[in-house]
Amino acid sequence: MVNKLVNPCNYPPDDFFNPLIGKPNYEYIILWILSNNEVCSWSDLKEKVNKSTLSIYLNRLKRTGFILKSEFNEYKITSKGRERYYELGQVKKGGRKLSYPPRVILNKRNYDHTILWMVYNNNFCKWADFLEEPLSINQSSLSKNMNILMDKGFVAKENKEYRITRPGKSQYSKMLSFYELDRQSILEEESKRIADLTNKTTTFFESFQIKDRDIQFRFLNSVLRLEYEKIKTVLKDEDDFRKILLFLAMNHPEEYPEYISTEDFSKKFGIKQTTLDYYIDEIVESQIYPIKFFKLTVPPDKYFYFQSDEKIEMMLRVIIVEHITKFTYLNKLFENSSDLILPLNMSTTVDAILEEACQNIFDEGLKRSLRKFLPDYINYLAYKIEREKKLVGISDKLEAIIWQDFPDILQADITKNQYQFISESEMNYFIDTSILEVLQPYLASCFKPGKLKPKIQNYIQSEEYDKALTLEEIGKAFSTSKEKIKDLDLNVVKSIILCHLNRNKESIELLENKIKLSLIDGEDEIYAPGLFVLAFSYTALGDLENALKMGDKAIEIFPEHTLPYALKGFVYGYNKIYLFDAEIADKEDGLSYLEKAINMESNKLIKARYFHLESQILLELNNFDDALLSIDNALKLSPKTLDFHNTKIRILLYFDQFEDIIIILNKLIDEFPEAERNLKIKKAYVLKEMKDIEGGLDIINELIEKYPEDNNLMLNKIYWLQYLDEKEKVFTTIEDLIAKNPELGIYHDTYGEILMNFEEYKEAKTEFLKTIELASDEWYINQTYIKLGICFKELEDYDSAIENLSKGQEYTNKCFCDLETKKRWLAIVKLYLDEIEQLDSDF
DSSP states (O other): OOOOOOOOOOOOOGGGTSOSSSOOOHHHHHHHHHHTSSOEEHHHHHTTSOHHHHHHHHHHHHHTTSEEEOTTSEEEEOHHHHHHHHHHHHHHTTOOOOOOOOHHHHTTTOHHHHHHHHHHHSSOBOHHHHHSTTTOOOHHHHHHHHHHHHHTTSEEEETTEEEEOHHHHHHHHHHHTTSSOOHHHHHHHHHHTTGGGHHHHHHHHHHTTOOOHHHHHHHHHHHHHSOGGGGTTTOOOHHHHHHHHHHHHHSOGGGTTOOOOHHHHHHHHTOOHHHHHHHHHHHHTSOOSSSOEEEEEETTTEEEEEETTSHHHHHHHHHHHHHHHHHHHHHHHTTTOSOOSSOOOHHHHHHHHHHHHHHHTSOGGGHHHHHHHHHHHHHHHHHHHHHHOOOOSHHHHHHTTTTTSOOGGGGSOOSSOOOOOBOSSSOOOOOOGGGGGGGGGGGGGGGSTTTSOHHHHHHHHTTOHHHHTOHHHHHHHHHTOSSOSTTHHHHHHHHHHHHHTTOHHHHHHHHHHHOOGGGOOTTOTTHHHHHHHHHHHHHHTTOHHHHHHHHHHHHHHOTTOSHHHHHHHHHHHHHHHHOSSHHHHHHOOSHHHHHHHHHHOOOHHHHHHHHHHHHHHHHHTTOHHHHHHHHHHHHHHOTTOHHHHHHHHHHHHHTTOHHHHHHHHHHHHHHOGGGHHHHHHHHHHHHHHTTOHHHHHHHHHHHHHHOTTOHHHHHHHHHHHHHTTOHHHHHHHHHHHHHHOTTOHHHHHHHHHHHHHTTOHHHHHHHHHHHHHHOTTSTTHHHHHHHHHHHHHHTTOHHHHHHHHHHHHHHHHHBSOOHHHHHHHHHHHHHHHHHHHHHHHHO
């Protein structure tokens, strides 16, 4: 018998598992094991990490793309995971060295400028970095300014780390102009970043007699852009790191035909060839740094390297873009003409690119290598331009926003109702009303015989709140009560209905007349849900002071109940989301109150609702991992509650767990046949995200066949035809809908969107004006005004554009829509108003 040889698994030292302070960092431990072994099995990892902890962290690491699992149940670290491993190891080794703004910036106390400087001049920043010396920004100012920068897209937050974005870099350059920094001063500021490198660099050049100025410059540029700290934990010798960068600087296209192989370089400069080969591959091919390297291959075995955004890459890019544009424009111009004697094609275009590139950038001897390099580079460039291009035309601007804004609200038939989509207040804050379900046990008496008429009960249970609140029905319902106990419980029910309809001012007026805080009877539990509904309505209107007052009163009167603590958690949580008061939000996020309510509550369904609320708040705060844990806890307690599954699906969408979502939806379709339409439309949407647009359209067509009376399904079909670029079918479908239902504004609005997408602004304008005439108070009317404003802008009627964009901005602030949708449409408005302002300043 032959014994199979098994390589032993490398494990980190014991101090990883028994740190002197705090708990073991299992993310770092697992990444350490995978980084120091080619592959690891479940059993290998289980040797050091218990099963439940291991399962949680493996799933989290897979979701974030840090590890891969093979079909043989083996795990392997990815390049992204290795990058994360370096960062965690860097912290473990003693933290980061931060660069700080010059005194001239700090003295001004413009905290947004300070934050921008920090995230530009450091790889990333943590929240605590801004609180400590020498910055010492207070929590309130930091929160306010950071949120402004993030809203404007200048700073991005990921895994509690703040990084600068591409627009942020542009804003940073503008920001420097506010200070008395001339070009030399700016260069001096930059030189401070490398002050501690100067002696090492000089010594390094002298030791290896590097005298060529071009090689020195390229080397120094790489040292500045590629931080040794990133790989310090695995490449122990910093000199080896410098030698690797020197190799790249020496084998640059500008040095051709001079070349040094890894074998010769390793002998000359004293570095192992295996180390050199490995890290060249990691930097160039695996891209462990954000800087992209390109490689030119000269047969049989020579390679030359250059970086993105350095001089020769930018020059090559300009040449290629010019020739590709020329090829496209001229072919379009002469496509129906015989005047073009020598037709342009991609082959002649590539020849022209090579000719110009070798005359101005590269040595003629590299032409053959460039010819092989160009196809992949042009594809890269096309992707880069597509990803980073400015939104300059209507189709660019709205394709990325309108058409990707999946119209969930179309899943319900709300063409005629009493929802108040545009609030009377300056601002209207969307809050998921499902949290009001926690009040049901307190209101059980309302649903006893003789309290509410069966018809009203049915409307409430089927969530047809607009029908439940018709004057005719509600009058009858409340007049039939036989017990005559001031009908406070029935008024709480009516207020809940008003909350569902976003009529929060009416809800407050109704309950304030019934509930006098100084006269509340602590023995009558109905006051607890009454205070909760009041707090809900105040919060939805942004009145934090009165909302907290309701919470304080509830805890004072009912300290043994869980509902008051859930109420305070709810109010603080949504203040953290919407920042009614940033200073309070910095100190309290409400989660401790919710945990107390959860721990105190014995009723499984109510406890599940508290977990659901906690999950929703965490989700809005972009804490997706913890949100997923909370919703899983809710589902364990109440697996048959559809709301909980819908929230879990929203979280899984963030992680792109499309296959898992499809499995969940298929199961829900079987378990909740009454929700088939909504669930199948969600499935169609997920298939679209998986690039199976045809599969999504098949689902929509199947639903249309089953529910032919539901015209909203036809609207969904129009969106799917749009995704498939079926222009003629899109127009035919929407025109048929309008012919059958000429008085429904939503169809005219959709038609206007379609016309905009095909740049037919005059016709689109007519449809939007018709929409406003027919549906001035519908849920989408804020978007209609914005789209109408865009049409006027494209038609160069700037006064009308400003008028309608401003109206859309006002209605968006007041609209009944979630925070992300609100932000998205406000960003569109600002984009166009800024464009118009720029046009005015140009003339």
